[in-house]
Amino acid sequence: MTTSPSASKVNRAAGATANFVDERTSIAGFVKYFSRKLFPDHWSFMLGEVALYSFIILLISGVFLTAFFIPAVTPVHYEGTFETMAGVEMSEAYASTLHMSFEVPGGLLMRQIHHWAALIFTASIMVHMARVFFTGAFRKPREINWLVGFTLMILSLAAGFTGYSLPDDVLSGNGLRIIEGIVRSIPIVGSYISYGLFGGEFPGEALIPRLFTAHILLVPALILGLIALHLFLVFLHKHTQYPGGGRTHKNVVGLPLFPVYTAKAGGFFFVVFGVIALMASVLTINPVWNYGPYDPSPVSAGTQPDWYILWIDGLLRVMPGFPEYVIGGYTLSLNVLIPAVVVPGLFFGFLALYPWIEQWATGDRTEKHVLDRPRNVPVRTGIGVALIVFYVILVIEGSNDIVATLFHLSINDITWFIRFAVFILPVVAFWITKRICLGLQRKDRELVLHGHETGRIVRHESGEYVEVHEPLTDQEIWIRVSYDNHKPLVLEPETNEFGVRRRWYRWSRFKQAVSRFYYEDRVEPVTPAELEAARSSHH
């Protein structure tokens, strides 16, 4: 091969630079290490990336907004171009948001990009989390990464909520008012926390600047740091893979990270960006000029939080108002405490601890790198669907006024229906999902043992008619038989052979109960012996 002198000069320069960097940082090792990492290819593995890319879009558009937003509640009189606000008294925060929307070129587009990206960021996190949940990607050794992810999810809610509260319009002010009420419902410390948070009585002057610091600095920095940790752990553990021929808990089958996967991922950024930009240029979001500057008295119909907080609004709406007690001069507002603090606490707590709960049931301490097909873990899949149903019902209750007008229903009927549905439907959903999973597993067994139905009927010489069944390929069989066949844990007797009561006996009994709940109903995978027997009987 011949190279022109100039090209070789460039090459040499590039090589020298690389050397310079490498000798000082030993980065070549990393680059080689990472670029040779394999990444399995499946559409559901892109969901985490949607979250990542929408976060990057949030950062970029957020920097733009920061240049024009003024985080102050100093009153000013509006002098901008929006007609129906002429001369109205408002805070600087709100005035700067209007200024950004109507006078800064591209400002409205940027605001809309930022807000749509925020909604898609939170939505994609939840979808990603559901993927991780249903495929069992949280199992050992990835429990820690599940927790990191969980914290990211909570932080995304914090980022969204602090952002929603910044423009100081009627909507954000009402949201903060509700938060204040929730904080105050916490017994004993509530009012102190509220005073500390707001720097005095609501709304006060301190809050908007504080929220601003949290929104543009604290929360994004935490998210950024945790995303780095999250991705580092994904690399460290290697990505999981779906079951398939040759894929085991000890290997990874996929594309090398560089160049193939990187190119795909880079292209995918533009898909996410394109969709967000499309929405931002066509669809209005958070039209603060409609809501008007914050003023504690007016509350308009359709005052709701962004979608990811809506379920907590739903909890508040579904809760009957009566449990409010005055004890020794102090008010205990269980009607706020339970829906807004206790239930979300339990819900999020359950999610955070889920990997360990399932470990109690399986007692399995080995590493898992091959994902579960959701049908092969019927109880987990059932729990996941039940949680989603619970969540969605509450989102609907949080939108009950909109649902009522849209479908011409009575808002009171909706709330009463949901008071029951929120307890009943998740259980029903769990049961149905579990049954469907078990049914699918049985169908898999059937297929493995008897093959595909071909619809071809042949007549034997004896005059007997039989349908020809086509045996499955090895790949098809592998997918259907290679799953963990967990059985309920066996409880050791309460006392050991010396008649001494075992330590932790009650705890073991609890774990055994969990295990029974998970694995009492199960469909065993086809064993090689069964397969052999089935094959010989067919011939």
Add this chain to the structure above:
Amino acid sequence: MQTLARQRYHRLTPLLLVLGLLALITGVATIIAPPPATANTEASAQDVEAGQKLFAANCASCHGLDARGQAGVAPSLHGVGAASVDFQVGTGRMPMQASGPQAMAKAPQFGEKEIAQLAAYVASLGAGPSIPTAEQVDGSLGDATNGMLLYRNNCAMCHGSVGGGGALTEGKFAPGLWETTPTHIYEAMLTGPQSMPVFNEANITPEGKRDIIAYLEAQRGGSPGGLGLGAIGPVSEGLWAWLIGIGLIVGITVWVGARSS
């Protein structure tokens, strides 16, 4: 500048496809605009007589032949005034049809002349608010900013921040106000139909009412940000984020994944 911003986004909206979908799902229900009511002319005795005949034929079954109402069926109309009749019949609410949580607006059953006759008849039964003049309801003479402040404090809790509508209890609702004629807006405030409170001259002055009309008319040019999604707040935005945003992104991912393997 606001109009400038609007134009900038108008050019980006040839995506009528999205618009079609939007109308379908957000359920921006088609509200049939009633023909604009004209200002009242002095009612003649003939009008009253004609109105009485119309009333006997169409309204008396519920309101009674003497329009004193029937307990549990319909209220007395003595003293409700011409404005109430013009509003109720002009928006198609009366004669009431299906019984439900509230009398629904529909295409009006009577023409302008008949409505005027009915109004004249009911007005002759007892003094009540009369139909506002064209000048009283002319939004271009009003101050939209003051209208915004009045609207926010008096109407937004039921009709939404810019008149997109909202739910009340037991299946009742405050309708959207974007299609309502200025005269009907004024009359609604004057007479307080059904669950809506009456806003008399002391609550909101006639000028204030006109300012509110000016504010509501300022909402009809569309949103500077693009399609308004019904202007019902964050719920519809969340729905769109899932339907279009997550829907498109996941759809594309699955599609690309299916093609590459």
